Amino acid sequence: MKHLTQISDLSREQALRLLDVAWEFSAVAERRVPKLPTLRGVTMVNLFFEDSTRTRLSFEAAARRLSADVMTFQVHGSSVSKGESLKDTAQTVEAMGADIIVIRHFASGAAKRLADSGWVTGAVINAGDGIFEHPTQALLDAATLRQRHHQDPLGKDLAGVHLVIVGDIAHSRVARSNVALMATLGAAVTLVGPPELMPRGVEQWPVQVTSDFDEALATKPDAVMMLRVQRERIAPDSFPTPDDYRRRYCLSSARAATLVDHAVVMHPGPMNRGMEIASDVADSSRSVILDQVRNGVSVRMAALYEVWGDRRE
Amino acid sequence: MSEYLIVGARVNGGASGDLAISHGVFVLPEELSRGASTLEAEGLVALPGLVDLHTHVRQPGGEQAETVLTGSQAAALGGFSAIHAMANTTPVADTVTVTNQVWELGRDAGYVDVRPVGAVSKGLLGAELAAISDMASSPAKVRVFSDDGHCVSDSALMRRALELVASLGGVVAQHSQDPALTRGAQMNEGALAGRLGLSGWPGVAEETIIARDVLLAQSVGARLHVCHVSTAGSVEVIAWAKSRGIAVTAEVTPHHLLLSEDMVAAFDPRFKVNPPLRRSEDTLALREAVGQGIIDIVATDHAPHPSESKDCSFEEAAFGMLGLETALPVVLHTLVEPGHISMGDVGRILSSGPAKIGSLRGYEFPLALGSPAHLTLVDPAQAANPVRGSLSSNNPFEGLALPGSVRYTFFGGIQTVENGHLCEPERVSRKKGEI
């Protein structure tokens, strides 16, 4: 695929292929020399309009493992105090030699806007835009689930897997990308959260929706993904209050104890320990949070490889 | 040079006939002198010069995007002989200084009648009334007052404005948008906005203001004009008001007749506008409303923007679309072709109707003997001309196949468009004395 701006860019075949390539790449990490020469001479630029150390480092690690050159262009300013424009910064980094632009932006749809704009000829990968999508996050989540669900994951999808996602769904690009990808891969998804934090039109999404976390847990899901809740949205004077939220939606030790044996706990990070997830649950053997991080590097390697290959064809 | 014989045009889309222009008015062909130019108009439809009740010309203050001159030129290319220049300039047109300036610039340019619109409130801030009486009694004779871009949301201020403007024989044109319900809004509120992660602008924020305003207008016996109606719900409110005899008129933009919110799915800021593109059901309801007369006219809300205001992410982009040069083609495509109105009705919704609402004289007896020679000749069989008059290029209809090429336009007997091309400013300008 030429760009990866949203999950719907990927057909089922493309998504599976990407995950399979990522699986092969994950073996590279164990090798004496954990590097491949594949993208030597290719320049990847992190064009970040928003701060994000983890995503940025993950993409950097992915690029370096493939011997690509990496640059980071951190744009200062925000949606309020506008910095340099998207068009100008994109053209600047391309003039500096960027072949692949990995973009993180505060505006929903900025990655697709850049990909379709015609301002740059390089490939565009969305590293999170506003509250729209974060495709590589969903892919690493799917990779993690796939490994847990299948002994030999190559070529397999997620049919039969039930994932519960909990949190502020309305403002979560991780949720949007995961809902789209899980549907493509055949997994069942239940969204859990306060009704005020559910997106408009969620009834039309290919998911079950409930505001009752315990009800969702009673359906014996295979995985529970906790989303970080932004402090601004559950301030003491808002509804729900932090205490309300914790009581109803925190993955406490008690709730985690009701999970079936093989069920795993996921989180895109960074975590608010004690808010949406109890500390000991985050550190328990059920938690695959670090696997997610590891898979993040190989999935991003696969994404870089796939968009580069498409460009070359 | 100022005499023309137009041969074989389908007058108002009806029977073929000849039209003759001399000294700025329509005359009998026999009255023309031998020096008159002849224009072969077979196959062309003759319509009265179009009147836009809602145009954004960005002068003073935004000349990068459009000036009175370039806006007038774009209008002429679209078949217009009059436009109403909205007040949200920099500085705002809330005093005679600015309205006079716009009026003079329009007369200097000479392509169309540029009618300045006066602001309702000072600075468009919605707190104090602007210098409305002054603007009404100025040489420009301002009769349309609007804070467009902003809603006059304070009910007390709206009521006072309605009363005052009514006493001056004018009309308040309201941009209906409850600010409390639309903070940070980017696109139509609904399932698509939920999926795209863009803040929603609910239809009810428009409908509640219209409902309030029609009742206010009724209570003080004033006329109300509703700008850019965008939802089926608004149509219902206006229909109710009309059935109660309330003096309300309404306009719809060409883009709300043709485009729906699906265009936003690719986050292209060309499709970002206020009020936003709505659902296809709304575009259908709006077309039917024009056919039924619930919506009286089509007005472009021509809103030019410099490229940097659209060459960015959707959220950061400015709201607004060009519309002067594509209005007639869109009307032909969305209203005439599907049969909501006939070609004979086009003059009412794009010329005499808006002129009447704006109290603009000279359009009451279109194409009739003795009337000012405001005229446009369009070829409905040819594809619409490319958009080239405006300084800006934020055209949402780019790439769409629309019917109707404007071949000739006349403003008070002065030819402004010849053979689909703009006539040179020297030919058109009235600065150099009488024609």
Added chain:
Amino acid sequence: MSTHAVLSQSDIERTLRRIGHEIVEAVPDCADVVLLGIPTRGAILAARLCAVMEEITGGPIPLGSIDVTMFRDDIATGGHRTPAPTTIPAGGIDDKVVILVDDVLFSGRTVRAALDALTALGRPKMVKLAVLVDRGHRELPIRADHVGKNLPSAPGERITVKLVETDGVDEVLVVS
């Protein structure tokens, strides 16, 4: 276009048997041998060779595969492919005698890529190359230690190796 078979099933079987004996004779200590096949068909042949050699030596021979997709020199210009699995046996390759196995030796570029891939995995004592068919036309200074059959060919000809595991039949064809 004409196709003719140059190796039949029994030819292939006999050839692999012979190569297996050759390798065993040439290597000082069979305990050091690791067979790594280059997917797809090289890996299959390596597995067969492994069975043959285990029969000869009476002991286990470590077997694996080494995918060269990411090390190819034509990534920038050629079509881009999905990588195949690389599996290294538990004992690794350090200080071992690695026998690379492939079906056809042609330009030598695939083998060059395999040698590159090996450097990322460890440091063998020695690397040897066993191929079923050598068709000449080398573009790099690479040669095979063990060759099943020398098949001088015209550049326009295609040598097609078919194996039961992937193609349902064992045969080597020349298509001209």
